[in-house]
Amino acid sequence: AQSVTQLGSHVSVSEGALVLLRCNYSSSVPPYLFWYVQYPNQGLQLLLKYTSAATLVKGINGFEAEFKKSETSFHLTKPSAHMSDAAEYFCAASFTGGGNKLTFGTGTQLKVEL
Amino acid sequence: DAGVTQSPTHLIKTRGQQVTLRCSPISGHKSVSWYQQVLGQGPQFIFQYYEKEERGRGNFPDRFSARQFPNYSSELNVNALLLGDSALYLCASSLVGETGPDNQETQYFGPGTRLLVL
Numbered sequence: 001a002q003s004v005t006q007l008g009s010h011v012s013v014s015e016g017a018l019v020l021l022r023c024n025y026s027s028s029v030p031p032y033l034f035w036y037v038q039y040p041n042q043g044l045q046l047l048l049k050y051t052s053a054a055t056l057v058k059g060i061n062g063f064e065a066e067f068k069k070s071e072t073s074f075h076l077t078k079p080s081a082h083m084s085d086a087a088e089y090f091c092a093a094s095f096t097g098g099g100n101k102l103t104f105g106t107g108t109q110l111k112v113e114l
Numbered sequence: 115d116a117g118v119t120q121s122p123t124h125l126i127k128t129r130g131q132q133v134t135l136r137c138s139p140i141s142g143h144k145s146v147s148w149y150q151q152v153l154g155q156g157p158q159f160i161f162q163y164y165e166k167e168e169r170g171r172g173n174f175p176d177r178f179s180a181r182q183f184p185n186y187s188s189e190l191n192v193n194a195l196l197l198g199d200s201a202l203y204l205c206a207s208s209l210v211g212e213t214g215p216d217n218q219e220t221q222y223f224g225p226g227t228r229l230l231v232l
Binding site for chain 1: 118145147149154155156157158159162164169170172204206208210219220221222223224225226
């Protein structure tokens with residue numbers, strides 16, 4: 001079955017430290033992949049997306065993600081965490097033949113500590 | 115430009131009642147999708163409409179229905195509410211209905227309607 005898995009429901013980092021949020025997909029054909037961020041009591045905001053143009057994708061707020069077909073992964077990174085990055089992050093996939101339906105992972109809550 | 119708007123922002127209903135949620139897409143967008151986000155989980159796809167036609171349906175019971183109007187706004191209806199229907203309902207709009215390599219499609223999400231069923 002086509003699915004998206006996010007390892008680690010909660011991640012805590014110190015301000016200024018590297019942020020690494022993990023996402024893996026399961027499908028025979030690589031999907032289009034997205035990272036969204038959700039702040040408390042708000043909707044989803046797109047951080048970045050992979051649509052096969054380039055494997056290293058840069059997004060907003062200093063985030064980037066690398067698509068690795070061999071590992072079926074699309075991990076999200078940021079070199080230096082900021083307090084304002086504290087939020088919930090969702091990885092999502094648009095699988096072939098699904099229109100623009102997004103299949104989401106269960107989310108990772110990022111906490112940034114002083 | 116206005117983003118995706120949803121109404122109401124919050125709603126409280128009792129079991130067995132019916133509810134209608136509304137969504138206005140970004141101007142020029144012809145596709146609207148609905149998602150249900152239960153607390154602590156990722157959003158789950160309910161419906162997609164494109165040019166007023168149903169393009170996709172998720173694994174939800176027939177109590178859930180939707181439609182899209184000529185101005186591309188959309189309504190989501192849920193009948194015979196259950197406690198488990200309590201969730202944040204998100205609407206997303208996009209220019210077209212497909213994601214592809216040449217189509218830098220982006221789905222823009224509204225702030226959601228938080229439904230509580232008692």
